[in-house]
Amino acid sequence: MNAFLSNPQLRRYLWPVAGLLLLLLINLIISPEFFNLTFKDGRFYGSLIDVLNRAAPIALLAIGMTLVIATGGVDLSVGSVMAIAGAVSAYLIVSGVDSLTVIIAGGLAAGLVGGMINGLLVGYMNIQPIVATLILMVAGRGVAQLINEGQIVTFQHEAFSFLGTGYFLGLPFPIILVIITFVLVQLLMRRTALGLYVEAVGANASASRYLGINARAIKLSVYCLAGLCAALAGMIAAADIKGSDANNAGLWLELDAILAVVIGGASLMGGRFSLVLSIIGALIIQTLTVTIIMSGIPPKFNLLIKASAIILVLLMQSPRFQQQLSSLMLWRKRHG
C-alpha cells in the first residue's frame, strides 16, 4: 500500500477511484437494487449497465476533451457538434439513404469539419480556445436546427439504431463503441510519440516548437479527434431515441465532458493527461445522476446534490485540502 501511495503515477488514480467507490457504497446503502444484475434474453440488465450505457456519450466526449485540454485548450463546441452529427445522419436517413456506411460517414464528416474549424482557429489563427470554440458552440446548434428545419426528425433504420440500442456480447453497443474508441486513441497516443507531443505542447508550447514539434498540426489534430468523438456521441444519442432533437441533443454535455476530465485530475493548464481517469470521471458523473434518480429524492434537489458531490470529489483531490485536513487531524490528536 505504501509503495502504491508513494508512486506518483499510481497515486493520481487513488482519489478519482475512491470517489467512484464511495458513490457506489452510498448506493449499496440507500438503494441496494442498484446492484441487481441479471442476464436475460442474451443481454445483461441492471442499473450498473445503465450507468455504463448512459455514460457512453460523456465518456466519448471526455476522450476527445482530454487531449484538447492536454494541449492547454478547451472545446466548448462538442455538445453542438453532437447535435449537428445527429441531424446530418437523420437527414440522410430521411432523404432515403439506406447504406449504413454513408450515414455514419456523413455524421463523422460533420464532426471532422467542426473539429477542423476549431483546430484552424486555435492552432493557425492563435485565437483563444474558449472564444474559438464558443463560436461553434453557439452557431452549431443553429446549424443543426437548420438541417432539421426546426423539427424533431424521427426515423426508422434498424442498422443505424443499433448504434444506440443494439447489444453486442450482452452489452449495450455504446459501451463497446467507447471501448473501441478508447483502445484506438490510447494506442495512438501511447504506442507512438503523439501522446508525448500532445503533453509537450500543453506543458510549454514555445519550448516544444524549439524541439521541432509542429505545435499547430498537433493542435489541429486533437480538435479534429474531439470533433470525431463528439460526432460518434451525437449519432449514438440520435440512434437511441430514433430521432434527431437539435435543441436538446448534447445540450450542456460539453460542460459534463470538461468536468469528467477535471474530476479525473487533469489540469486545465495542459500537460499530462490520462484517458482512463477521464473515463472514470465520466462514470462518476453518470453514477451520480442514476443514484439521484434511484434514490427517490424530490427532483428539485437534483442539481444541489450533484454540485455538492462534485465539490467533495474535487476537494478530495486538492493537495492543499488534503494537507489542511491531515494537519487538522494531527492538531486534534495532540490536543484531544
Added chain:
Amino acid sequence: MKRFLRSLYTTALASTLVVASSASALTVGFSQVGSESGWRTSFSESVKAEAAKRDINLKFSDAQQKQENQIKAVRSFIAQGVDAIIIAPVVETGWQPILMEAKRARIPVVIVDRNVAVNNDTLYLTRIAPDFELEGEKAASWLMEKTEGKCNILELQGTVGSSAAIGRMKGFNKVLAQYPDAKIVRSQTAEFTRAKGKEVMESLLKAEGGGKNICALWAHNDEMALGAIQAIKEAGLQPGKDILVVSVDAVDDALKAIVDGTINVSVELSPHLGGPAFDVIEQYRNGKKDFEKWIRMGGKVFTAENAAEELAQRK
C-alpha cells in the same frame, strides 16, 4: 465642417421620416422559450403564420431555454421601441424587473403559455394559456376511470419550476387524492425531452423491480412519454397494455402512438396561441384597457377512439 453638419442634419431628418413611415405597420416582439419539443415548434410556427396573415412585423427571438436570453431579448425589444411584446416565459420567477422596464417604456406585454410570478398584475395585459391544472385533472380522471382507482403510478415531471409541471402535477394529484388505492410511487424530472424520458424511465423501472407492479406512467408531456415507451419496451413490457401511458400535449407523434396503442391517452394542449395574443394587442391599441388576467385555451382528450380522426384532419 458646416457642410458636414448640414448633411448630417439632413440624413438624420431622412431617417426619422423612414422610421415614421414604417411605424404604420404594427411591430411586435416575441420572446419564445426555444424549440425543445414538437409542440413548441408548432406554437412558434402558428405565431409566425398569424403575424404574416395580419401584416404584423414580428421580431422573433429564440431563447434556447434560458431566461437570461429572454430578458436580453425583451430589453432589446424595448430599446427598439416595438409596439407590443409577447413573452412565452421559460420559468415563472424573475420577471418583475424586466416587466417594470417594459411598463416604464409604456409597451404592453402579453404573456402566453407558462405563467409569471409577479406581485403586481398590471405589469402585463393578460395571460393567454392552457389550464395546466385542468389538463392534469383530465389525465388523472381518465386513468382512475380506466383502473377503477387502483394504480401504482410512475411520474415523469417536466422541468422543475416550470408552471406546466407545477400545474399538471397539482391537478393530477388533486384527483388522485380521492382514490386511496392509487398513488404515485416514484417521481423524477425528465426535463420535457425525449432522450431524458427514456433515460430516467429506464432507471425508475429498475428501482421498482422491473416495473411489474407498476400500472401506469404519467408523463407531463408527450416527448417524455415517447422516450419512456422505448424504455418500457426494452424492459420487456408492453407500453399501453402492461403499463398504461398517460400524457399531455397531443402532438402528431403522440397521436400516431395512440393509434399504434403504445400511448393510451393524451390531453391536447392547443399550440395556436398566436391569434388570441394578437387579438388582445389590437384590442388594446383600439382603447380596451381591462382584460381578464387569464384567457384559457385547449384541453381536449384524445384516446384510441378519436386520435386517428384528428391525425387525418391535421394533415
